[in-house]
Amino acid sequence: MRAYLKIAQKSFRNNLVFRAEYFAALLNTIVTILVNLAIWRAIYEEEGGLDNLQFSLIVTYVILALALFQIFTMDEYVIEKKIKSGLITSDLLKPLSFRLHLFSFHFGALLYRIVLLLIPTLLLYSLVYRVLPPFSIEMFLCFLLSVILGYFVMYSLNFIVWLSAFWFYKTFSLVTIKDTAVLVLSGAVIPLWFMPQQLVHFIKLTPFDTIFFIPISIYLGQIPMDQLLFSLLRQVIWITVLGLIGHVLWKLATRRLIVQGG
């Protein structure tokens, strides 16, 4: 256990090495949110509803969704790079579980993003815009739990895509397809309540809305008490399903590992 924490710590430090990259990422987060807010402002201005609660709701939604989207971003090509360079051997030569090793690496990066990207961004925007507080304290705690579950859904889904590198060697297109699907279907950019009913019915059959839409809806108090448990349960179910698929794929992958080069 200590070893995995140490890996997370080193991964955190590894991210701190790149100063320019950090400021670019911070700028990227701030600007992305700014652009999206400007679009929503234009829409609401047209209808003269800038002072509405509805507008505050959307502002809060957009800031939270995009901030979470930024910190849920992971290095998608870790496995691919390791396979291509043959460096996967040095991981397999450690008395560690490769999957936990990989997760620790991403966990360290996640902490880095929370501390150095999420917190400054949220502070900045809560000063500039009227961001709604959580619906209630209970809902806030549920929101935190749901965010953690959402991260695991995202991670399990990503892991499956990354593992495909064992078969395809190049995963760029698959990663792009996954990213687009997540961006559109998870409610990261547009809240699902603006989407056509039929599409929403479809999305409810997929894991996508459990990544961002459920946690944020809980924060905003948009999910009735009687559906709250079911929403959290859906997240858990998707973690289990995607985790199992990842497990089977991993077992197959190690069997067909070819170490490239020398």
Place this chain on the structure above:
Amino acid sequence: MLIQVEQLVKDYQLNKNQKGFFHAIKNLLMPEYQKKRAVNGISFSISEGEMVGFIGPNGAGKSTTVKILSGVLKPTSGKVIVNGMDPFRNRKKYVSQIGVVFGQRTQLWWDLPAEDTFDLLKTIYKIPDATFKKNMDMFSEMLDLHEFLHQPVRQLSLGQRMRADIAAAMIHEPAILFFDEPTIGLDIVAKERIREFIRSMNQEKGITMLFTTHDMQDIEKTCERMIVIDRGDIVCDSKVDEIRQFSDSERKLTVKFGRQYDRIELPGAQMIKEAGNTKTFQFRTNEVKIPELIAELMSRYEVLDLTVQETDIESIIKQIYEGGAPAYESVS
């Protein structure tokens, strides 16, 4: 026996690439595969404390064998038992007892100082503080690690990086060490330094070592035993001393004759090459003395010029690669 390998086979599936634009497209849509056998049923065993050199040309199957022995690759068939364990099946337990150094890649964190990797390894292998400090001091002294431990790994020279990598593979005091081309790309001084370190580790700590390389000097200066592998088969497995003795006694005699002879007979020497009037003979000094041989030659034929050459181990290995050294088989 610490390492036991029996009838080890490893096949790779290769995409059959054909030339030409249409073939390339066809290959994309309907790939064809072919099997390539990298290791072809080899068997050998290594006992505790031995230092064995694994030598062979590119693509001989050396690295594949090392990867199987270190538990990273699953063998297609055959039996591998190291330290009483199946390396692939018991990977997590097994790898804490071995150390592996790949000359072509590094296990150090590229963007962080090397000391961060050592710090991480300490936690991963649960090395006690005292042991860790003792080993780090020893490595610092023998490999001068302290000069660059605080520098990011990407800024190290290849020789420095290699030294740090070797120390990283040994920090947890493994019983067995595998080296996959540890001296590749290094200059002579750096090579010599690493050889010396490896040799002293084997002698002082009794660590069993397997060493792959192209460089015959590596083997000559460090190993007692060598296994020559070519196209997936072991072609020779013997003591380095025996080969050295053999090479010490073997000579080549090149003679330029004054005129054309149809048949040249020289007791104790065999003709191995013929180019016009220049002919090359091979003989062994323990079978025939050089002065006698030359006296014999001068008395029988008209000679314009002659040279006597020693054979080094490298050329014997070359002969082994090129279809088995017929002369060599008589030795072992």
